[in-house]
Amino acid sequence: MAGDNPTVDRFSAAPERYPWHEALWSALSRQFDQLPHALLLQGRPGLGKHDFAVQLAQAFLCERPRNAVACGQCHACHLFRVGTHPDLSGIGLADEARSITVDQIRALGDFLSLRPHTAKRKVVIISPAEAMNLNAANSLLKQLEEPPSGCMLLLVTSHPARLPATIRSRCARLLFRQPAAAVGLAWLRARPNSGGNPAWLLNYAGGSPLLAESLESQDFLQLRAQLLQDLAALTQSREHPVACATRWKGMGTARVLGWLYGFANDLIKLGQGAPVSAMMNKEAVSFEIVIKNKYKISELYDFIDAILEKYRQLNSPIDELLMLEDVLIRWVRLSRLQ
Numbered sequence: 001m002a003g004d005n006p007t008v009d010r011f012s013a014a015p016e017r018y019p020w021h022e023a024l025w026s027a028l029s030r031q032f033d034q035l036p037h038a039l040l041l042q043g044r045p046g047l048g049k050h051d052f053a054v055q056l057a058q059a060f061l062c063e064r065p066r067n068a069v070a071c072g073q074c075h076a077c078h079l080f081r082v083g084t085h086p087d088l089s090g091i092g093l094a095d096e097a098r099s100i101t102v103d104q105i106r107a108l109g110d111f112l113s114l115r116p117h118t119a120k121r122k123v124v125i126i127s128p129a130e131a132m133n134l135n136a137a138n139s140l141l142k143q144l145e146e147p148p149s150g151c152m153l154l155l156v157t158s159h160p161a162r163l164p165a166t167i168r169s170r171c172a173r174l175l176f177r178q179p180a181a182a183v184g185l186a187w188l189r190a191r192p193n194s195g196g197n198p199a200w201l202l203n204y205a206g207g208s209p210l211l212a213e214s215l216e217s218q219d220f221l222q223l224r225a226q227l228l229q230d231l232a233a234l235t236q237s238r239e240h241p242v243a244c245a246t247r248w249k250g251m252g253t254a255r256v257l258g259w260l261y262g263f264a265n266d267l268i269k270l271g272q273g274a275p276v277s278a279m280m281n282k283e284a285v286s287f288e289i290v291i292k293n294k295y296k297i298s299e300l301y302d303f304i305d306a307i308l309e310k311y312r313q314l315n316s317p318i319d320e321l322l323m324l325e326d327v328l329i330r331w332v333r334l335s336r337l338q
């Protein structure tokens, strides 16, 4: 792995083996030596796909793997752990970067064109794969079409639809699903800093245990209360969208848009007659203010479309402040359409 890669830790730290991956591991171990040269690891966020890819990469490079599991003892495993295995390349987002660039993928071509140093094959992890810009994806396509022999590419994505179909069609798909609620909950409760309300967070995270855990660690409940307060203030003209957008940007644009998307869906369900008790955000006081309005369902769908459009643009060099201002101005318009 290139020593100047700032993402090196993400591709070498020994990750945890999650209980909900066991079925995938046993399926993989049965065909470990006949796997196709490119795998697309896809599924919702928070299921541990990246960690799975790192473990699989180590197993490919290990001198004595058993049942698709690296031994953890050999020289290759040692090199892997310290992030210096010469036959592994990890491609991800550099600090602050919004996309994986064509230069990163071109460097991959050089890496793959050389014979393996110590292992039988060369292994590449691209994660998150959907962060590749169009030029990068086109450059990767050439590698996928004419793969150097003995190479293994692992593409990790939570948003496969953002990858060109030509890339997807050249990879064998490894689908990650949410575990049964009991499995996710047992894991979450056993975490060292488990607290709050794990069942609620797991539900809110759509059943993805790692996402539920990160919501907890990010003080998600406080974040949500702040966002709802702001929406209520905007609705009542006590706040200006521009000032609000600045605050929201500070909380992380992707997180905020993700929450707003879920919230707008809540409002649609309410509009369609679902009881308030079924809403995810019902505990917050500001929720009462916001739901006093009767929103038009068609306008809410337009609002959701706008949020999704912004979300897609997060990987492009767009001004996040302007993006959030636009979303909040739409909210003000929507909440006063009566």
Ligand SMILES: [Zn+2]
Binding pocket: 062, 063, 064, 065, 070, 071, 072, 073, 074, 075, 076, 077
């Ligand atoms: Zn080993």
